[in-house]
Amino acid sequence: MDAQVDRFKIASLNADDPHPSKSRVIVIGSGFGGLAAAIRLSLKGYEVTVLEKLDTPGGRAYVYRRNGYVFDAGPTIITAPFLLEELWEMCGKKMSDEVDLRLMNPFYQVRFLNGRVFNYTGDRTEMEQEINKFSPKDVEGYRRFLKEAEKCYRLGFEDLSAIAFTKLWTLIKTLPNMYKMRAWESIYTLVARHIKDPQLREVMSFHPLLIGGNPFSVTAVYALINALEQKGGVHSVMGGTGELIKGMVKLLDGLGVRIRYDSEVKKININEHGVTGVTLADGKVLYADKVVSNADSAWTYKNLVDVKYRKHWTDRKIARGKYSMSLFVWYFGTNKRYEEVTHHTMLMGNRYESLLKDIFKKHHLPKDFSLYLHRPTATDPSMAPDGHDTFYVLSPVSHLDSGTDWSEQVETYRQSVQKMLEDTILPNLGEHLTESFCTTPQDFQDRLLSYKGAAFGLEPLLLQSAWFRPHNISEDVEGLYMVGASTHPGAGIPGVLSSAKALDSVIPSLVKR
Structure with a gap:
């Protein structure tokens, strides 16, 4: 491993070499998606350099430290910890040795202006007791809703979240799952079919707001979040979410992967064969055979990719999208x-x-x-x-x-x-x-270069999800890939980690396992 690390260090420091090998990758952005992609690609044998616009890593998970206060800038609700643990395991380490995750109880306290309070937990009995306080008749409806949510988790998350939708046939194969999940319905419609109390409907349907979606528009598939929470819990990190970012950066350090801070990308360089690298805001050119953008996808296409290379993601198509x-x-x-x-x-x-x-x-x-x-x-x-x-x-x-x-x-x-x-x-x-x-x-x-200032990219509507969301492998440019909230499968830490995992199916490994 030491020899491999030395090779990575040397290669990553030489990203300004105008004659890159076929194994060099530049990752734009050091949010959860970018860091996870960098870890996975480094372990596949690629020479990875991460470029970060800000002065420290994290992107939306930036950390502010002021006069003894620690402020997580963005994501603070940690679900699906197994997706994080997998990254440490891939590097031969154990996440719990470096990051202290604490299970929340309750997950959330939901408070209404009329004084009613709902303590949302991972315990089925406690949840039914809370529901009973609001509306005893809705306990059985909650049980039915949770069965629907578990189906969406199985068919939507386990089966589809880490699949890169690169071919129309991939979409066609998912149609039976979509039918079983009644994907044409909104999450609120699904909840309302089983639960009658208006405030309980809010309690069970607010979750898409955490990933940029309107519960009255977002597909019912996102009921999978309710089941995901029940299965894996809702956690917080001692020291703040930034400790997870710090831990992922440490994994990259161990792999010899360099992160260049204060390095805003102004252009993705492309020729008739595909990506050749990037140009930074200071004019410096870095060379690579592949570029992975953890930046907002609409911003990436509109501002970093020359219009002559964009047959699919035209300015008109970008402008027509419905954003979070x-x-x-x-x-x-x-x-x-x-x-x-x-x-x-x-x-x-x-x-x-x-x-x-x-x-x-x-x-x-x-x-x-x-x-x-x-x-x-x-x-x-x-x-x-x-x-x-x-x-x-x-x-x-x-x-x-x-x-x-x-x-x-x-x-x-x-x-x-x-x-x-x-x-x-x-x-x-x-x-x-x-x-x-x-x-x-x-x-x-x-500051975060999000198109229209939308916090989560395209809203996760049915026709802006999966195949219809910006693909993990660019539809327009050879050698360009997308990870993060604005590509498939979507926002939230599980979503962006899954987007990096989806690259496994479209970028081959250079090393034998």
Whole structure:
């Protein structure tokens, strides 16, 4: 292994060699998808270099450290830990030796403005007891719904998530599974067929919002998330999600793979035979036989690939897509601890369907909202100074088609969010604030290079999923591949890890196992 590592180190440091071997790969972006792809390709024998626009790894999983507070910028809900453990095992290591995952209990606390509280857990008996508090008649309906969710998990996740949809025949072979899952229905329709209480319908259908989808539009296949949580649990990482990123970077270090930070890609270089490398923002040219983009797929095609090479992903096709919502995220610290607040809290507003219609369909900025409140110090007090709390609160909002000038609206919107928190779950919050900063849809576009500032790429509608989502192997350019939230199978840590796994079927190994 040592000789192999030395070879990788030398090769990765020489990505500016204009005569690359057929084994050199450049990965654009160091989010979960990019890092997982780099690990897998390195183990296949490729010479891998990772390019990261920001100053540290993670992409949407960036970490902010301010005055003793640790703020995870993005994903904080860890499901399907086996997909992460697999990466460590492939490298001959054990994830639990380096990363401390904690099972959440409850997974989420869902709170309604009328005072009702639902503790969402992984225990079937406890879940039925919670349902019974809301609507005893819906207990049996929940059992039926969970059977449907388990079917979607088996047929949709286990069978299809790591398959690269590169040929139409692949899609045709999945049609029986799609029929069995009633994929033409929305997740809300599926829930409503089994559960009658309006608030319980919200509890069982909000999950697609965590991956950028409107529950009233997203295919019922995504009921698989409910089953995925029940099977593998919902976890958080001691030290924050950034510890997972740090662990994956350490795996790459062990393989001799270099990550170049502050290295924004301005162009993917292509000739008549396919990819030849990339040009960086500073004008430097790096050479490779293959490029894997962990960047937003719409941004990649529209801004990094010359239009003359895009017969499929034309500007017109990109513009016609229906994109996910964006996010307003307020990160804040307090000089007191709110001990009664759980790690993951969903604060549901008075509106559900009409609020989501404003966000996804009308592209308005409503004055009301539902919120996800993340308090990691409920599990790990070390993420804030002693006696303090670290928080972020996330509000789904329209992408930039709303026309909102976030430079003018950010503070007004933040104050409205603060008032809702003070009125419901964090009394006297304003008196205890010590740290405060925000991320808006404009930041998703300008800093994270997401088309229209959409936080999750294309919305995961039926006709924007699987074969219809940007393929893991480019439809337009030989040697270009896609991983991450905006390609198949979609957003969420399990989705982006599966997108990297899908490359196994389209990029051959150079080493014998």
